[in-house]
Structures are given as C-alpha cells and as structure tokens.
Amino acid sequence: MRAVTWQGRRHISVEDVPDPRVLRPEDAVIRVTSTAICGSDLHLYEILGPYMRPGEVLGHESMGIVEEVGAAVTHVQPGDRVVVPFTISCGRCPACTAGLDSQCETTQVRAHGTGAALLGYSALYGQVPGAQAERLRVPHADHGLMPVGEALPDHRYLFLSDILPTAWQGVEYASVPEGGTLAVLGLGPVGHLAARIGVHRGLRVLAADPIAARRAMAARHGVEVHDTAEDHVARIREATGGRGPDAVLDAVGMEAHGSPLAQAAQHAVGALPGGMARRALEHAGVDRAAALHSAIELVRRGGTVSVSGVYGGAMSPMPLMTMFDKQITMRTGQANVRAWTSTLLPLAADPADPLGLDDLVTHRLPLEEAPAAYELFQRKQDGCVKVVLEPGT
Numbered sequence: 001m002r003a004v005t006w007q008g009r010r011h012i013s014v015e016d017v018p019d020p021r022v023l024r025p026e027d028a029v030i031r032v033t034s035t036a037i038c039g040s041d042l043h044l045y046e047i048l049g050p051y052m053r054p055g056e057v058l059g060h061e062s063m064g065i066v067e068e069v070g071a072a073v074t075h076v077q078p079g080d081r082v083v084v085p086f087t088i089s090c091g092r093c094p095a096c097t098a099g100l101d102s103q104c105e106t107t108q109v110r111a112h113g114t115g116a117a118l119l120g121y122s123a124l125y126g127q128v129p130g131a132q133a134e135r136l137r138v139p140h141a142d143h144g145l146m147p148v149g150e151a152l153p154d155h156r157y158l159f160l161s162d163i164l165p166t167a168w169q170g171v172e173y174a175s176v177p178e179g180g181t182l183a184v185l186g187l188g189p190v191g192h193l194a195a196r197i198g199v200h201r202g203l204r205v206l207a208a209d210p211i212a213a214r215r216a217m218a219a220r221h222g223v224e225v226h227d228t229a230e231d232h233v234a235r236i237r238e239a240t241g242g243r244g245p246d247a248v249l250d251a252v253g254m255e256a257h258g259s260p261l262a263q264a265a266q267h268a269v270g271a272l273p274g275g276m277a278r279r280a281l282e283h284a285g286v287d288r289a290a291a292l293h294s295a296i297e298l299v300r301r302g303g304t305v306s307v308s309g310v311y312g313g314a315m316s317p318m319p320l321m322t323m324f325d326k327q328i329t330m331r332t333g334q335a336n337v338r339a340w341t342s343t344l345l346p347l348a349a350d351p352a353d354p355l356g357l358d359d360l361v362t363h364r365l366p367l368e369e370a371p372a373a374y375e376l377f378q379r380k381q382d383g384c385v386k387v388v389l390e391p392g393t
C-alpha cells in the first residue's frame with residue numbers, strides 16, 4: 001500500500017510499504033478514507049526529527065472503514081465506518097477506567113513502560129506505524145475504535161480522533177467560572193476548536209495568533225481576536241479590565257523556529273520574572289516556548305493556564321517565581337480521547353453543527369500530495385488552517 005513516510009527533517013515522501021495485518025486478537029485493520037495533518041506532525045517533521053527513523057509512517061488523525069478484525073474485537077465488524085483515536089489504550093486498567101486513557105497503565109500498549117502509545121509518533125510513543133496511509137493497523141481496536149453514523153461527511157467525525165477531544169479537554173482543564181473569560185493563544189486547528197467550545201459554553205473568548213487568515217476565521221465564530229505582533233498580552237489584559245482572563249489556553253506548543261541565540265537565552269533567563277523573561281526571549285529571537293511564557297504572564301492572579309500545546313525537546317525554563325507569586329494552576333497532558341467521546345459525538349453529529357466543524361478544513365488533497373500538503377500546513381499561508389489527505393482519491 002501507499003503511505004506517508006518520514007525521510008529526514010522537512011523531508012517526507014509517499015512510498016510503497018507492506019500492507020498492515022491483524023497481528024493480535026485486539027487488532028483491527030482499517031481502510032483509511034480521511035487522515036489529517038496535525039500540529040503534532042509538524043513537531044516530528046522538524047524539531048523532533050532526531051527521534052524519527054527514515055521510512056517510518058506518519059500520521060495519527062484518521063477514520064475509515066473496518067476491513068478486518070481480530071477475535072477479541074466484538075463491537076465493530078468489517079464494513080463499519082469508524083473513527084480511530086490517536087491514543088492507543090487498553091480500556092481496562094485503573095487509568096483507563098478513571099478516564100485517563102492517555103495514561104494507560106498496561107505495559108503491553110507501549111512496549112516500554114506505561115502511558116498510551118500513539119499512532120505514528122516514533123519511538124517516543126511506542127513505535128506504532130501511522131495513519132497517513134491507505135490502510136492502518138489499530139492495536140487495541142477492541143477499546144479504541146468508535147463507530148459513527150453514515151449520515152454526515154468525514155470532516156464531521158474525523159476530528160473526534162484527536163483535535164476535538166484535545167480542545168475539549170483543554171477547555172475543561174481551564175476551569176473557567178460560568179460566564180468567565182478564556183484567552184486562547186494560537187489559532188491552529190486546536191486553538192480554533194478550543195475557542196469555539198468556549199463560545200459554545202457561553203464564555204467570553206479572546207484569542208491571539210500571528211496569521212491574519214486564522215484570526216479572520218476565529219472572528220466568524222464569535223471570538224475577539226488579537227495580533228501577536230501588536231503586544232497581544234497587553235491588549236488582552238486591557239480588554240479584561242486590566243485584570244487578565246480567568247484562564248489562558250496554550251494551543252501553540254513548541255515552535256520550530258527558535259534561533260540559536262534564543263535557545264542560548266532560554267538557558268540564561270530562568271531566574272527572571274515572567275514578563276521580563278518573555279521580553280528577553282523575544283529580543284533574542286523566537287522563543288520555543290513563547291506562548292507558554294505569554295500565558296503565564298497574561299492570566300489573572302489565581303487563574304489557570306491550560307496547556308494543550310506539546311512541549312518537548314529543548315525546553316525553556318519555567319518562570320516559577322511568577323507562577324508562585326500569581327498562584328497559577330497549570331494543567332496539561334495528552335488528550336484522553338475516549339473519555340470525552342460520549343459527550344462529543346452528539347455535538348459533532350448535530351445537524352446544526354454547534355462547534356462549527358464545517359468551517360475548519362481549508363485543503364483536501366490526495367495522499368500522494370502529502371509532501372506539498374505538509375509544506376502548506378507548515379508555512380500556514382494561502383489561508384491554510386486544516387489539511388486533510390484522502391487516500392481514496
């Protein structure tokens with residue numbers, strides 16, 4: 001079959017790879033109909049490149065049709081239309097049964113240690129071949145696969161695989177009081193959905209992103225938008241009466257383009273209070289954790305910083321003095337996809353589209369065009385917000 005493979009930093013290609021097969025009784029094999037590119041794929045594309053091996057199959061957001069199931073998979077059968085969670089978890093251990101399926105305690109899931117394995121996420125997360133392919137082996141399909149209806153197009157269900165539960169968890173963890181204020185930093189697909197979920201819940205949502213087209217899309221969904229080029233921290237603080245929002249959700253994560261000077265500065269500014277640290281890092285170039293520093297600076301005293309963005313690799317020092325002084329609560333983590341789906345499936349399938357899922361995908365391309373699709377999503381130009389690859393086309 002054809003699959004999107006990592007070949008080197010910023011270098012992917014579509015190759016012939018062996019067809020996946022059912023290897024364990026809990027497995028299923030899916031014919032992939034839609035598979036999206038995620039900001040997390042961009043980390044592997046660039047900054048986490050050292051963890052990848054040439055030829056590994058990328059991708060973790062997918063849905064399709066069940067082709068084959070192992071003997072232990074009883075809730076779906078060949079022919080069923082399903083969404084595939086990006087986290088692979090057992091569904092039976094104490095973590096899974098407590099709704100923390102990304103923290104699955106079954107060693108068999110990840111092969112080395114515990115915690116959910118992730119599709120297409122290298123040796124970092126269990127070395128499971130990814131979903132940007134014509135077919136996909138889904139381990140622990142007996143727990144993971146989610147049957148969806150036939151009524152609506154793929155893009156209404158596809159995001160249940162990752163970014164919708166990620167955004168939902170981010171807003172849950174932000175713990176904004178009823179009618180309160182949420183600031184969302186970053187208007188990629190995760191930030192968009194988090195902002196729309198906030199609006200859907202009756203919160204006042206402000207957001208910041210450097211890209212005009214992404215801000216314009218958010219403005220269509222009732223979000224007050226700010227340009228990061230115009231001191232969004234000061235602007236959002238002003239817009240919240242000088243107090244700062246009740247919570248700030250970081251939907252950015254590590255940025256690929258930190259300059260060598262910024263990286264050196266990250267190691268030198270650890271002792272500075274948050275605002276000074278952010279300004280010092282901005283002065284030195286792009287901070288790999290600029291959004292997280294902004295979030296800590298912006299949130300009101302006693303507020304919450306909810307981190308959906310992924311940080312790893314070269315990490316910035318945390319401004320612990322500011323976090324202590326402002327009594328900030330911080331929550332973060334991989335999405336517990338399965339824990340949120342019973343809440344989210346009805347919202348995704350609601351004909352009225354309360355979360356605006358019909359207005360997110362900007363580009364649909366055949367699988368063969370994956371190299372151009374990655375470049376497009378990485379550059380964030382041409383109005384690009386979410387890119388879906390369609391293996392069948």
Ligand code: NAD
Nearest residue numbers: 039040166186187188189190251252253291309310334335
């Ligand atoms: P994306 O790269 O499309 O979005 C990031 C956005 O942040 C872009 O629009 C960019 O212009 C903007 N940005 C960059 N620097 C900024 C700054 N300093 N302040 C404000 N905005 C800034 O990616 P995405 O697909 O939306 O994913 C966002 C993050 O969420 C990534 O780090 C991804 O790895 C992470 N993620 C986490 C989970 C999870 O389970 N926790 C799941 C999916 C994605």
Ligand code: ZN
Nearest residue numbers: 038040061162
């Ligand atoms: Zn993802």
Ligand code: ZN
Nearest residue numbers: 090093096104
């Ligand atoms: Zn488990």
